[in-house]
Amino acid sequence: MSVHPLQFLEVPRTDPEKESADDRVQHFGEIYGHYDDAVAASQSGRCLSCGNPYCEWQCPVHNYIPNWLRLIEEGKLFEAADLSHQTNSLPEICGRICPQDRLCEGACTLEDGFGAVTIGSIEKYITDEAYAQGWRPDLSHVVDSGKRVAVVGAGPAGLAAADVLARSGIGPVVFDRYPEIGGLLTYGIPPFKLEKDVVLRRREILEGMGIQFQLGTEVGKDLPFAELLADYDAVFLGLGTYQAVQGGFAGEGLNHVHAALPYLIGNVYQVMGVDNPPMPHIDLRGKRVVVLGGGDTAMDCNRTAIRQGAASVTCVYRRDEENMPGSRREVENAREEGVEFLFNCQPLSISGDQHVDGVVVAQTRLGAVGADGRRPAEVVEGTETLLDADVVLIAFGFLPDPPEWLTDHEIDVLPSGRLRVATHGDYAMQTTNPKVFAGGDMVRGSDLVVTAVFEGREAAASIARYLTDR
């Protein structure tokens, strides 16, 4: 029972302080501040503790949200941190970069007219603050089963799997081709959404749990997959999706047309101060930039370009604002930072000789609801115009790019390129090779951090059952 049943009415929803647009575009740091204990408590106290916690229902990892909100309200930080980690392996990260307005907070009962509980910010607060106060996961009681599992990919899926495996007394070794963990968390998502220190801190936590990382090792190249199969009791695959979607129109090969991810990664290396980065830094200072796409990646490109000092940034999206797939909050942030949006606008081709000079676009309207439940954008004849541009960034998303060696090991790949896994039962997430489990973008197609975490956790639980049963 809540102590102040009407707190949700009396205390308004208050996000952590957000740096002003003018200031924040000057740097690549995170834009949101932190709660202090009192605000975190009073914001948590707004929760009604619903009989149907819609937040938990919509949260992909089904966090025990009302329960840890209650603990924070009562000032029980460490308990909250423990509970938060019971369902989520990367809570402070999800708290930062989940599109909460589509997930937990969007579903929150209070979203109807009161302002949802600031679930994400509190989730972030819990681990940040607990960590600062010395909290670490307690694995002292875990009994080592002596079993070992190889985790390929140190992205959210892999990290989540490793976390759960470690807690189950199964020793995980995590391989990644990159020199740092995190997958897209590190090499993709820009630091103004997620500072890289956060990932480093998570690495420290995970290593503290006994998880080993073998970085800079590309499986299939540096290390044969067969070796993993032979040396470990089971393998988890969380390789992500890295094949950028093409627009399929003329001009994509012109100079100054860039795919989103290499651009973003190049920028990350720059921010991290890495010498000789594998991805070059593309500097857009003073450029007129057009970003094609309406998802989170597009938003990240927009905002990175702004921070690099682009002369203008225009985001072209073929549906309307309502139908954007990305987080509404991010669109809002981008707009505040000076990004122009062209909605209902379809790129038809990129113009220019060698270099880009513009993008031909046409207006669209939304057709009838299709089989996928979405409304397709249809081009309106005769509305073509040219949009001037110095640089075009293409952010149409990513397709699975399963490595070939999978099939050599009886791991089925669906026509879409996604891995075939069991969807439920005791061994959910098991691939067609019983010893191999998989999760994350490579199973779902490119999606979210939190869904990748969920699948990594599910897979780990299945592995634990599989290893006990075997």
Add this chain to the structure above:
Amino acid sequence: MPSHWVVETAMEALARLTHRGAVAADGKSGDGCGLLLKFPESFFRSVGESLGFSLNSRFAAGSIFLSQDEAEAAAARQQIEAAIAELDLQVLGWREVPVDASVCGEQALASLPRIEHIFVNAPEGMPRGRFNRRLFLARRRAENRIADATTYVASLSAATISYKAMVMPDALPAFYADLRDARLETSVCVFHQRFSTNTLPEWRLAQPFRFLAHNGEINTIQGNRNWAQTRANNYRSDKLSDIEDLNPIVSLSGSDSSSLDNMLEVLRAGGMDVLQGIRLLVPPAWQSVDDVDPDVRAFYEFYDCHMEPWDGPAGLVLTDARYAVCALDRNGLRPARYIITKDRHLTVASEIGVYDYSDADVEIKGRLGPGEVLAVDLMNGEVLDTGDIDEILKSRAPYKRWLKDGFRYLDSELVDTHTAAEPFDPATLACYQKMFNLSREELTDIVAVLAESEHEAVGSMGDDTPIAVLSSKIRSPFDYFRQQFAQITNPPIDPLRERMFMSLQTNVGRELSLHDIGPEHADQVIMNSPVLSQKKLRQLLSEEFFADAHAFIDLNVDDSMSLAAALDDICRQAEQAVRDGAIIVMLSDRYLVEGKVPVHALLATGAVHHHLIRAGIRCDANIFVETGTARDAHHFACLIGYGATAVYPYLVYQSLHDIAQRGDLDRHQQLGRSYRRGIRKGLFKIMSKMGISSISSYRGAQLFEIVGLNDDVVDRCFRGTVSRIQGIGLEQLANDQLALAADAWQRQTPIQQGGLLKYVHGGEFHCYNPDVVAALQSAVRSGDTADYERYARLVNERPVSTLRDLMEPKALGSPIPLDEVEPKEAILARFDSAGMSLGALSPEAHEALAIAMNRIGARSNSGEGGEDPARYRTERVSKIKQIASGRFGVTAEYLVNAEVIQIKISQGAKPGEGGQLPGHKVNEMIAKLRYAKPGVGLISPPPHHDIYSIEDLAQLIFDIKEVNPDALVSVKLVAEPGVGTVAAGVVKAYADLITISGYDGGTGASPLTSVKYAGSPWELGLSEAHQVLRRHDLRQKVRLQTDGGLKTGLDVIKGALLGAESFGFGTAPMIALGCKYLRICHLNNCATGVATQNEVLRTNHFVGVPDMVVRYFEFVAEETRQIMASLGVRRLDEIIGRVDLVDLGDGETGRQAKLDLTPVLSTAGASDETPRFCTELRNEPFDKGELAAKILDETRDAIIHKQGGKFGFTIRNSDRSIAARLAGEIARHHGNTGMADAPIDIMLRGTAGQSFGVWNVDGLNLHLVGDANDYVGKGMTGGQIVIRPGDNVGFVPNEAAIIGNTCLYGATGGALFAGGTAGQRFAVRNSGATAVVEGVGDHCCEYMTDGVAVVLGETGLNFGAGMTGGFAYVLDISRRFVDRYNHELIDIHRITPESMEANLHHLRSLIMRHHELTESAWAARILEDFRSFLPKFWIVKPKAQDLRSLIQSLRQAA
């Protein structure tokens, strides 16, 4: 002096009480009535002699029912003769009793036995006592040998003879010629008419029995029967050594009253006189009443260790030829009025005025109070009252000294500073919590709440999870047990306001003989509660009696052992221990070891209890349970209900300790104690639901229904418990425990989050899960059929959660086009919105519901919170109006503005408990409508104080039909075993509709344990009711409705197949209006504005409009039609009750497959022609209310034309609810207050029947010279009632009872002046009436919220319990009032002339008015000498109200 007059008078009285009994469907068969006469020796001597028998100086006659089949009858005669002869008595022969069968109804005729008298001689010189004992034994032996169903020995004794029959009372003398024979003379005659409630009528069950007639019900009967059997040896005495012949000691079937009769008979046969017997069986509330004589107290306390009370509403009349006795239960739940006339005749009956006498000849007019007895010693004609009898009893042995030497009291004040003396480390604790399936949710939402608030946690909305056996999760074995609760046949008691009559006192020691008593009987340890703390347990075990006499039995067994073997082993150990002298057998799961699993404590307790009973040594020991499984009150109740003496919940203490360590709860020191208090309250509540006041009567009573365990488990551990549909067995239970154990020892597995109370992903399934709620809301918002279909699929194809999910409708024929199905209007008319009170709901939501229902041609139900009169006769009116125990806003005007009036007996979410409205929801508006105080929480009493039995319900229904003859009366019941019999009774009480609610129905606020554990699925209750009604040819008289969890058209179809023709929906239409199933209705912060009174939330956040509800119901109706079309059904009528069209699926999980639902689908032998649904428009009462009609005829014009006037009539006790018709007529024409300026005065003479002046309104003044029965002025809202004795009476008016019990119940205005004393429960729930009486019984002014009561004489106990408004003046001459009022909420003050002038004037003017109206001599005396009386008055007021504001308000009023 024996006379035939006594017999005649008894018959007349019986006939005048006809309205209290039942009439069968044939209109002639009663449920049975009869007379028990002190043996009319001269009559039988002359009859016997004329038959040529040579009668000895001592002889007996027996009254025997025989089969009509001559061969069977002959065999039975022979058995009886043989049994008599074996005991060396001489059978003289048989006499065919002359009867006239033509007065019998069809049903009675069908089972009419041959009735004969047998004559038996005592050998010369055999003393009377021995003769009767032998006859008794002979009868018992014969009964055990005779197998046929008809033969029945109605009486066989030299002390009494009985005449009983299944006829209406006025036909009894016609039936038995003997009764008309002037030679039939006796001095004592016990008479009784039955309204069968707990069993169906039969000839043999007609009363009186061999000794007694019992009006009421034994709530504790199951436990009593079990213990009677268990204690067999302790009934042995030198007089009764052949106890083995008495197997069973008391009849295990049949009516509760007959078992009580048996028990008394056994005690008497063993040598105990009836005075003592009756006082032990039906003791007063000696534990809680302070001013009991210590010796008397010692007497009761002494026997309490060896025998539990037979509790329940009981008005008892009995005779054994030595004494004639009448007695009343400790709660005074039955009326008993008596008069003693100058010619030394004592008449006791449920009513006053049952035969014609002149008040001038009456010396004493009295009533029996709670726990009182009155006896006549037939040897010397002396009348003994309660005090005399207790005096006799207490002096029979030095009880007090024995107790002083023997008893050890475990110090209840021990402060246990350590919740857990040896705390577990966190890992161990987690292991235990996992092993015993204790989730985080249960810890925080149940256990911590108990420890924090000393109360059970409260929640809202129903239990929408699958019943345990259908769940795919591991559920606690406790979850398979559903608490039973009293409804109608017997009342629940009030554990809040009448706690003083309840007790958890628990004795530990051996039970010994009831006859050969001695100091060793007192070697007992006494505890005030069965919930142990660590310290208490240790102290107890170190007591000298127990130090060497306790045995520890480990419930942890090898995990390879089968559960069956483990239980056998545990039983064997227990038996051995007891044979070796253990007085305490401690069953413990406290020491977990890896590789072993605990046997569940409940299984072990039940198994050991029954094993020891079978071994005949149960009474030698007490079962203690040290367990991690017991956490909430239900768990304790189960353990105790299956025999545990006390329970030590160590895991709770360990968990609380841990929580405290983490700083979750304050008050570290007291957590354990607070928790125990919370549990104790919970236990009181659970007992009270069955109307049981004492834990010793609850112990071993097995008051549960088992849903989902197979017969093997039930027979082994819970023998005798109702269990109807089979379910899982020991193997599955063992597997569950193994699975828990596997997790428990996995240290990395965290404890479960939970999900039983609220939805948790991956936890228990919830029928109203977020998907369902979201889908329903999008459907009613969009109005799109596709959206509704998505919703319907989510519901109809959910994982099996309810019993109906296992049933599929079969087609009636081949599919038909949709347009051949009856139109949706026909379906919609069958829908009601379920009763949901304004108060629980916001006015906006309540009105939207009403509007919607009215628009679709259906009805909405007001719920129990009253209704704003502005809504009457508009689209916003609720056509169904509810009457619940709180009687909020129930006035004549409210009632006449209803099409259906529903009496809420119980509600699925909390059967046996009253409605709750937390204080923060009681704002000004709600308070006004409910006649209550803003901000003060309202918990309605568990019982309707005017319904303690079925005859009372009949009376209330009569009251309602009198005030609004056009309305249909509905009675809302909750499914439980036996609800069919109750329903049959309700039909005989003239209800037109019955609702059978399932346990899963919604609620605005209820204790969570009630939501989870009480009530059964409606599928079981509905089908039972339907079956029983058909079997008794009553189905066509009543419409059956069901509610609880109904969501879709498929639910409607299944409900119809099981027998419902009407359907109630509560939660679903709320969700249509925007409720998101937040389940915080009780907190007043419902964010959707549906269940809150908060202004902001209601105005800004309530999004509901009637159309949403309209759409919802139209969708459901359409879906229903579609299914009908696919089944080939044109009209719903075609499939109502067609259980043959139900196809039983075969469950999804292993558990579900084990169920056997065939009992639900039985037709119970009713033929196909028997109606399957209601065909009679209304169920008219037998009593046509002739006087009422006459009065209305004469006054109608005066009412319609608002002329007023004065009218005179005579009245007698069978004229009931007099003036209600007028009140209704007035309210219809002028509202509650419109007649005030043109009053009608009704002048009456005689004795008024029950409910005199019920629902009285302004402008209706009743003036009665004579006296009145129960319920005077009930629900009155205006006008005036004056009752005074005649001028020339033989008794002292201010000491005589002039009105009965429960007067002014739920009154909201008006005035009552009575020139004599009132009975129990005067002015309960009064919220505005003014009254002056000259004395009252117990519980006066209970739950009062407004108005004034003046009591010019003695009061009973518990005055002003739960009184939150209004005030009272009490004249306390005997200076006992301080001990008699309930100190919780009120305080009392003297009236000082200086500062309280206003009060003084007020009081004085009231007394003056009383004097003026009643001509009371006593009032005159007080007024004459007011100065000296004034200091003896108290003014009684709620503590919360300050004296000055009271005076202020009086000044203003003046």
